[in-house]
Amino acid sequence: MGVDGLRFVITGGAVGIGAGTARLAASRGARVVVSDMNDEPGQALVEEINAAGGDAVYHHCDVTDESQVEGLMAAASEAFGGIDILHNNAGIHESMISKNLSLADMSRDCFEKVMGVNVTGVWLCAKYALPYLRESEHASIINAGSTSSLSGYPQCQAYGASKGAVMQLTKMLAVDLAPDGIRVNCYCPGSIHTQIVDKFLAAAPDPKAMLNTMTMTHLVPRMGQPIDVAELVCFLAGPESQFVNGAVWGIDGGSLAWRGTLDVLGMEVSA
Numbered sequence: 001m002g003v004d005g006l007r008f009v010i011t012g013g014a015v016g017i018g019a020g021t022a023r024l025a026a027s028r029g030a031r032v033v034v035s036d037m038n039d040e041p042g043q044a045l046v047e048e049i050n051a052a053g054g055d056a057v058y059h060h061c062d063v064t065d066e067s068q069v070e071g072l073m074a075a076a077s078e079a080f081g082g083i084d085i086l087h088n089n090a091g092i093h094e095s096m097i098s099k100n101l102s103l104a105d106m107s108r109d110c111f112e113k114v115m116g117v118n119v120t121g122v123w124l125c126a127k128y129a130l131p132y133l134r135e136s137e138h139a140s141i142i143n144a145g146s147t148s149s150l151s152g153y154p155q156c157q158a159y160g161a162s163k164g165a166v167m168q169l170t171k172m173l174a175v176d177l178a179p180d181g182i183r184v185n186c187y188c189p190g191s192i193h194t195q196i197v198d199k200f201l202a203a204a205p206d207p208k209a210m211l212n213t214m215t216m217t218h219l220v221p222r223m224g225q226p227i228d229v230a231e232l233v234c235f236l237a238g239p240e241s242q243f244v245n246g247a248v249w250g251i252d253g254g255s256l257a258w259r260g261t262l263d264v265l266g267m268e269v270s271a
């Protein structure tokens with residue numbers, strides 16, 4: 001039951017939510033390929049997991065590079081004899097590339113880079129994992145959406161467009177891969193405390209006001225943590241979720257359930 005014995009490929013798994021998922025899945029008996037462009041923390045994570053008794057390997061891969069993606073899936077299959085779970089986690093926000101985030105100032109190159117990692121990368125990984133997933137009896141693809149898949153935010157034109165596309169791509173793949181018995185789901189996190197959020201805040205004109213905007217909508221009055229999302233990914237990967245397909249799961253502390261901020265309820269954000 002659970003993810004015990006399942007063979008994971010996690011893209012962008014060196015830090016943040018991907019790393020949290022790798023740790024949790026491995027602690028529950030999954031065999032995990034951690035993949036990233038950021039090799040040093042990725043390799044350190046794998047050492048940490050293996051030292052704790054887990055089973056993980058690291059493989060360098062830029063998800064926008066088709067031959068590297070093809071190589072990742074082949075290497076993962078060679079390492080563990082196949083692939084059961086593709087966790088399409090790698091993602092970037094435009095604030096990681098540029099300080100010019102308005103429509104007037106953002107470059108086409110910046111917009112296309114975000115779409116390249118967040119959308120084309122997801123599609124490429126699904127494409128090259130497919131032959132291996134077809135051989136699995138527990139195959140599923142789990143895509144990282146965002147609350148910006150569903151709602152508007154400031155300074156998120158490329159990111160929000162890309163995450164909306166990931167949500168729709170999830171549904172299209174769920175349909176097309178149903179005959180192969182491959183489930184495809186997407187989850188939409190609220191604000192989860194990782195470096196992507198720290199960089200987004202640093203780029204905001206008023207970081208404190210932006211942090212407030214982000215967390216003051218969480219009915220669970222705190223930032224999310226990578227472990228919160230990792231628990232959902234493990235559920236979506238495991239056999240307990242076998243009737244869940246083409247779904248878009250919120251994991252946002254309730255932020256999209258309403259249109260207010262915590263002060264209306266006399267609440268404050270806790271640490």
Ligand SMILES: NC(=O)c1ccc[n+]([C@@H]2O[C@H](COP(=O)([O-])OP(=O)(O)OC[C@H]3O[C@@H](n4cnc5c(N)ncnc54)[C@H](O)[C@@H]3O)[C@@H](O)[C@H]2O)c1
Pocket residue numbers: 011012013014015016017018035036037038061062063064088089090091092117121144145146147188189190191192193194195196197
């Ligand atoms: N943190 C949040 O609040 C939040 C909210 C909603 C959705 N998400 C999504 O969750 C996913 C993980 O986010 P995170 O917060 O852990 O981010 P993060 O920045 O901490 O980690 C992202 C990882 O992706 C890797 N990466 C970037 N470009 C890559 C590429 N081309 N190929 C391979 N790897 C690449 C980075 O090296 C990094 O290790 C992203 O898709 C993100 O959009 C995060």
